[in-house]
Amino acid sequence: MRLPMDGNKVDMVELEKMTEYAFSHGANYFDTAYMYVDGQSEIAIGKVLKKYDRSSFILADKSPIYKMSSQSDVRKIFDEQRKKCQVDYFDFYMCHNINVNSFEQYRNVKMVEELSKLKEEGLIKYFGFSFHGTPEILKEVVKDYKWDFAQLQVNYLDWDVVKAHEQYDIVQSLGIPVTVMEPLRGGGLVNLSEKALAKLKENYPNATPAEFGLRWAASQNNVVTVLSGMSNLKQMKENIAVFENFTPMTEQELKIADEMAKIIQSQGEINCTACKYCMEVCPKGINIPAIFSLYNQYKVTKSPFHLKIYYETLSDSEKANNCIKCGLCNKNCPQNLPIPDLLAQVQKEYEKA
Amino acid sequence: MFYKIRLTIAILIFITAILALLGIFYPLHLFDIQIAPLIQRVIIDFSVISAVALGILFLLTILFGRIYCSTLCPLGILQELIALFRGKGNEKTRKNLPVKYFITAITFGAMIGGSAVIIRYIEPYTYFGSAVTLSVIGIIAVVAIVVLSIFKNRYFCTNICPVGCLLGLLSKISLLKVYIKDDECLSCGMSERNCPSGCIEVNEAKVDNETCVKCFKCLNLCPKNAVTYGIKPKKEVKFSPKRRELITVGAALVIFAGAIKAGIEIGKTAAEKIKNIILPPGAINAKRMFNKCLNCNLCINACPNKILTKANKDFGAVHIDYTKGEKYCKYDCRECAKVCPSGAIKKISLDEKQKTRIAMAVINPDKCSKNGVCINVCPVHAITMEENQSAKIDASKCIGCGRCKTVCNSGAIEIFAINEQQRV
Structure with missing residues (x-):
């Protein structure tokens, strides 16, 4: 959850105004997490929501796995979070950021077992998970437990880029409802590149990128809610306006979104088509196309946060620093990319980011 | 008698x-x-x-x-x-x-x-x-x-x-x-x-x-x-197992089934993350070697170049250590594969062995002294050198035998472990 900030502190005055506006316009879902805004998010939202009737809003929180080493920690942290948010129960509670690495940790602390108990005790209404991994991991995740909902990164660019459509299909096939996060990709789909913006304006002169992105996400079936971080009242008003007069996207609009996604993807600095021929030969098993795709996204969004979060979803052996510069990949690359040099460049920028 | x-x-x-x-x-x-x-x-x-x-x-x-x-x-x-x-x-x-x-x-x-x-x-x-x-x-x-x-x-x-x-x-x-x-x-x-x-x-x-x-x-x-x-002349013996024996048999069968399941699990996950180990040709990858090698060490002394090393803290099964013995894997030799009784090192033919990449040599152009000695010893002719340029390895030919490194006097060549043995 993004919050209005005043320097390092949450701007409580603006936050109260925003909350009031939200309530009066039918927005009542609040999504926070232990780690957001260096731990201030839960406290701020707790303060602000205190004066509202508990049944009038839906509060979603997420667990910090990095703070847990045993099953008993789950409840300890959970109680701490309830205290910070000043609530008796959470409507939605999530395993935060499940990916290839954290899933194992969640398993080790028996997270879901403990959450099931909390649910039985009425301290959680629904439990789910937020997800930043591959479809393969997601299959594992949904296979092992019975989840009430899944929070996925769904937007027209990630539909392809992080294979959100596959993720979406996986949970959809099991009838698990979806809450959408990052519908605008941390602002990446608001500040569109010139070409992508031109494509939008050429077809829909009155549409704004934000509105277009939000509507796209909300137009997917089975979506319970679309979350969008808002840093000020102005953004909130814009966002709420989109949903007050919401109409699902037409076929034509969806098609344009698809084309815009292709434009954004093709504008990456590294002209990799993800044919994966390099990976057939890489003796180190480096996930070259994934690394390049991350880098290209980073160049568009300029968001080091997303670069890091997704880079960490690669396993250690898939990362760029394993490259021994043998050059076997070069021979196989149809685009003639100087892959080892590019990997070194990505690695350098990643370390700086 | x-x-x-x-x-x-x-x-x-x-x-x-x-x-x-x-x-x-x-x-x-x-x-x-x-x-x-x-x-x-x-x-x-x-x-x-x-x-x-x-x-x-x-x-x-x-x-x-x-x-x-x-x-x-x-x-x-x-x-x-x-x-x-x-x-x-x-x-x-x-x-x-x-x-x-x-x-x-x-x-x-x-x-x-x-x-x-x-x-x-x-x-x-x-x-x-x-x-x-x-x-x-x-x-x-x-x-x-x-x-x-x-x-x-x-x-x-x-x-x-x-x-x-x-x-x-x-x-x-x-x-x-x-x-x-x-x-x-x-x-x-x-x-x-x-x-x-x-x-x-x-x-x-x-x-x-x-x-x-x-x-x-x-x-x-x-x-x-x-x-x-x-x-033995037959005596009438009734088959009448005692209760204790039946319990033993039952328990052993349960344990056996459990052990098979555990073996499947270990087989899938053990040594999965080990990546920097060079293995004898035919061992395929670290996971397989780790799960199949019986550590009888028969291959260790069979290796004419004495580059094989027994299980140690780096890796719990036999593997290659290029700092040992002659420091390279002999091109026309597959002794380890021949003697391995357990199938951990596959009995590949000499021809296959000569086309199996077990590691990858890389030349650092900044350190290369351009004396060209490595070119002549490379058994697969993967190294070339143009006038006044550093030697180059054709990665697609290199089998990682380590021979070039043994003759390089400028420390320009490094032999890297690879994840899985490949056919060149």
């Missing part, structure tokens, strides 16, 4: 085993017919030859009893040789404890499931091999077993060894048995006191053919020749 013939064969085999492990002489590929490696080969490759060999060994056991333990197992023979230097025995009839069945169920179960990581820490052939090649675990185990055998001869064989246990079960139904002719026995106790397996009970004229390793010592010692080896 039986005793002397068997002992002679056993001693010959023992000597051959040591010579083989030291890499001196290995004519019969003796270890190819050791039980655990054979079973493993049948599992890995569905090797028909191995299955037939295994079948023959089992058949021989069903015909003659556990002759394998007294004649082919080097660790068994070692215990016997130590015992030769002792005076008259003072063995007592030993109880047949059920622990070994559980050990057998666990070790073979896990191996059948897909991982030899358990059996390689208890298998007699592995112990012997790794002791001869001076691996710490092997030495400790063999010393412990030998010391134990001084107090209770062949205690390991009768009460711990999973291979012995397996063959013991077959021995129970063997055609030929050691038995005592009741009417001729004087109950002098000579055979009982000297039985290395502690399986004779003269008072009841009983021989436990399950733990008897068919050393035939008793046949020699009996003054009346009442102890006999042959087809």
